[in-house]
Amino acid sequence: MTEKKIRVLVAKPGLDGHDRGAKVVARALRDAGMEVIYTGLRQTPEMIAEAALQEDVDVVGLSILSGAHMALTPRLLELLKINGQSHVKVFIGGIIPDEDLHRLKEMGVTGVYGPGASTEDIIRDVKQSVEG
Amino acid sequence: MTHSHAVLNGDRLALTRLLTQVENDTPEGRAALIELFSHTGHAHLIGVTGSPGTGKSSLVNQLALYYRKTENKRVAVIAVDPSSPFTGGAVLGDRVRMRDLAGDTGVFIRSMATRGSLGGLAQSTANMAQVFDAAGFEVIIIETVGAGQSEVDVARLAHTTLVVEAPGLGDDIQAIKAGILEIADILVINKADRPGVENTEKALKNMLDLAHPAERIFQHHGSAMRMTAPVREVSSAPMWIPTIQRTVATEGKGIPELGQAIARHVEHLTQSGVWDDRERARLEVELDALIREELVTRFRQDVSEEQYTSMLGKILHRELSPGEAVKLLLNSRIK
Numbered sequence: 001m002t003e004k005k006i007r008v009l010v011a012k013p014g015l016d017g018h019d020r021g022a023k024v025v026a027r028a029l030r031d032a033g034m035e036v037i038y039t040g041l042r043q044t045p046e047m048i049a050e051a052a053l054q055e056d057v058d059v060v061g062l063s064i065l066s067g068a069h070m071a072l073t074p075r076l077l078e079l080l081k082i083n084g085q086s087h088v089k090v091f092i093g094g095i096i097p098d099e100d101l102h103r104l105k106e107m108g109v110t111g112v113y114g115p116g117a118s119t120e121d122i123i124r125d126v127k128q129s130v131e132g
Numbered sequence: 133m134t135h136s137h138a139v140l141n142g143d144r145l146a147l148t149r150l151l152t153q154v155e156n157d158t159p160e161g162r163a164a165l166i167e168l169f170s171h172t173g174h175a176h177l178i179g180v181t182g183s184p185g186t187g188k189s190s191l192v193n194q195l196a197l198y199y200r201k202t203e204n205k206r207v208a209v210i211a212v213d214p215s216s217p218f219t220g221g222a223v224l225g226d227r228v229r230m231r232d233l234a235g236d237t238g239v240f241i242r243s244m245a246t247r248g249s250l251g252g253l254a255q256s257t258a259n260m261a262q263v264f265d266a267a268g269f270e271v272i273i274i275e276t277v278g279a280g281q282s283e284v285d286v287a288r289l290a291h292t293t294l295v296v297e298a299p300g301l302g303d304d305i306q307a308i309k310a311g312i313l314e315i316a317d318i319l320v321i322n323k324a325d326r327p328g329v330e331n332t333e334k335a336l337k338n339m340l341d342l343a344h345p346a347e348r349i350f351q352h353h354g355s356a357m358r359m360t361a362p363v364r365e366v367s368s369a370p371m372w373i374p375t376i377q378r379t380v381a382t383e384g385k386g387i388p389e390l391g392q393a394i395a396r397h398v399e400h401l402t403q404s405g406v407w408d409d410r411e412r413a414r415l416e417v418e419l420d421a422l423i424r425e426e427l428v429t430r431f432r433q434d435v436s437e438e439q440y441t442s443m444l445g446k447i448l449h450r451e452l453s454p455g456e457a458v459k460l461l462l463n464s465r466i467k
């Protein structure tokens with residue numbers, strides 16, 4: 001029996017083309033020993049939920065810089081639930097105004113990371129959210 | 133039982149969970165493989181391998197679209213990428229090139245890391261392919277980076293193996309060195325709109341002529357003489373000579389022709405009986421591996437750690453040879 005690996009989907013929903021942050025996070029999680037599935041730019045919540053299902057991931061990391069997080073995030077959470085994957089943890093990186101932080105956490109988002117967040121924190125939180 | 137049933141009934145959540153169990157080689161995964169085996173043996177396995185940057189993922193994307201649109205077949209893709217040997221982590225990025233397949237429930241893409249396993253990659257890939265096969269996927273495309281023995285082993289699982297090349301990625305000596313050309317049933321020159329495609333095709337043709345001399349041409353007093361090459365193996369079945377197909381995967385060019393070439397290969401496999409030979413060889417390897425594993429497990433259960441260690445000590449002091457030790461340990465096991 002081989003060791004169970006944490007599988008993370010790093011996805012970039014919405015229409016902005018800045019994927020630097022997503023790539024940095026993908027790389028950091030890889031270096032922490034996780035298997036990161038990277039899907040590229042301009043994904044719809046439907047595409048992300050479908051990929052999360054096919055890849056049987058433990059965690060989805062969303063990179064959102066467009067300001068559409070309050071529309072995209074609940075939609076993804078709903079789709080994960082419909083697919084029977086409500087156990088999948090979701091975290092967000094990007095430009096998120098403070099007033100939205102609380103509401104996102106209430107929806108069930110496990111972490112929100114803005115510019116300057118350390119990758120060590122993200123790695124630690126992802127591991128904690130999966131291992132409980 | 134219910135888990136396998138759900139997979140057979142097309143439950144995608146059950147399928148994805150089972151793929152994880154099988155990949156992690158858990159007891160549940162093993163039990164499900166036993167239950168599902170009688171439902172396998174229907175899928176056509178296509179291996180796609182080649183150096184990084186030749187456009188394998190884009191090609192797989194187009195091939196899957198082709199099978200969906202022209203043949204209405206359900207397609208599974210297993211995309212294998214290397215794990216980091218230092219951290220064990222991996223970034224699996226093949227889905228980036230396969231976004232055209234999103235939203236089609238007739239397609240299931242699963243990314244997989246090599247996990248640095250000791251030859252176990254081929255087996256876990258084969259097991260995952262079996263799950264897809266049982267779940268009713270008619271075409272299973274396995275994509276690997278053609279850069280080592282484990283990838284070659286994976287390619288050998290397939291009924292049809294495509295080796296993907298691209299212009300400008302090294303001269304013909306590179307092609308010989310890589311060694312993966314020998315496993316190709318079909319050679320694909322992708323990015324065929326790039327300069328240098330003629331040279332690449334010429335180099336590959338020369339390679340094929342060296343490997344498969346159907347006839348030889350001699351110069352005799354200034355005129356060419358053709359002579360059939362000596363038959364190397366006694367076989368009534370006609371030999372498959374790998375074909376070369378040009379594609380531009382990003383634009384979908386050459387894909388129908390490639391699909392037809394694959395269909396011709398399947399026809400050859402079934403008519404010549406090679407299909408059955410390959411199935412037999414593959415299952416034999418699997419059976420042998422399982423027997424070996426099971427025997428080792430039983431041995432470990434029956435022989436205590438102390439017995440084993442004391443035997444090792446005797447070998448170390450040259451009181452026993454390893455061969456004698458094995459006999460003694462096995463005999464003490466049976467008692």
